[in-house]
Amino acid sequence: MIDDRPLPDTKAEHDATFWEAAAEDRLLVQECGSCSHRQLYPGPVCRACHAEAPGWIEAEGTGEVHSYTVIRRATEHRAFEPVIPYVVASVELPEGPRMLTNVVGCDVEDVEVGMSVVVEFEPLGAGLAIPVFRPR
């Protein structure tokens, strides 16, 4: 548990759906009703075809490490200092989108590009949970 961890704004229009699902251990991505493009970092329009109001689908919960970094110094968010070193990764989901997340449950030195990972939800209290990944 990290004290004073920056928390998402769960009331924000498009993001609320994502974070409500995360609190129930479900990972959602947006899917466009017109062109089927999937996107994370949800928004009011499809970034592929500009159609309005993309819907949501539940992701399978697996992924592959597309890239990662081991954070050695908290240059912006000091709240994370106690957990240094930790891994920030870009994980590619089989549904298409990539997401910024953490890889947990293994030594930071063991993370690799291409590694298969599976989602888990780390409870943050106050009805919030954050989707992170561990090696499969």
Added chain:
Amino acid sequence: MAFEEAVIAGIGETEKSRPSPRNDQPAYDLEEYLATAARLTLADADLDADEVDGLGVARPSVETPYRYPLLLADELGFRDLAWITATDHCGGQAVPLLAQAAMAVDAGVVETVLCLGADTPKVPGGGGEVFPRDPRGLQRNYKDPFGVQGTNAEAALAQRRHAERYGTSPEVLGRIYVAQRRHAAANPLAYLREEVDLETYLDSEPIADPIRLFDCVIPVNAGFGALVTTPERAAELGTDPVSIAGVGHNHSPSVPRDETLTTIGMEPAARRAFGMAGLDPREADFYQLYDDYPIVVTMEMIEIGLCRPTEAARFVAETDFGVEGEVPLNTGGGQLCAGQAGVAGGFLQLVEGVRQLRGEGGEGQVPDAEWGIVTGIGGVSANYDGVLAANSVMVLERGVSA
């Protein structure tokens, strides 16, 4: 020639500082930097402020009131301006601002535009009133909760992926930093004035693997200016004019999704700029490439057409980036070593390009520089589909276009 009736006839650059409670470096405010930059630029052009009829303002990252360019015009004492314009393109905005000024002068709307950029990211005591730029919550909802430590972490993701694919190791990228530190050592306006070797670069503090301390741009407070006027007016002033042979820009590049970490999407901007100039990028006399990280400089080299991605590691490992080398790179030290003045940072590249073409590079002068390249990058898009990217490429040429 794109802008036949517009030339750059003056430049200004202040000293850099990083004030904090631990040092006694001067702490000027934003308006002081802008006023100093204006004064230096007008003095360089040997022009009276009353003869300026246009103002261009690069929006800073520190919080400013709305209508800021208008308030600034008032603050600087202008009484009759025919045109005020502004850019809000983040770090790379010097090039688009100069392009706007050149368009206005070339069109005959104004005769003389003073373009200014300054930023003060370093506040004594820290904190800094950085303007909140996260209206849709991308940062708050999808980066901050995961401890993404700003641009350093995002550049690290890009560098890791690039290295895995193309072999751009720290040993290779360090050559860019070492060359730029050498250039900064010869530049009296650079913040870092001591050379370092590759070993020192490699031993610098790990920040976000594979990004180390010397990969990260060094934030400073500073101000810059550039004056755009007609060739006739420039001839009257007697300064050496510099022409804009081409300019290209692009936003939110729709690069293939697989490549969003290993490209910055500058290729369309470069194609536009070199098409307009009718010049081959490989033949430029210097390369002032926006440099927040050596990996970004490497991606620019690929995207402006100096090498293919698969050749990049060898290209960077074998090319001489010195002022007398094959690819004179960031000849004043670049932002990595001279300092990044927040989102006015890209002015450093522009001002250095003009200086080179006037033969005023001093110890860092590229022999017989006839034309060169200046780039700008604004915004970050390490993962989320090119959101906010603004890429610019400008081709500068010595003298008035034929």
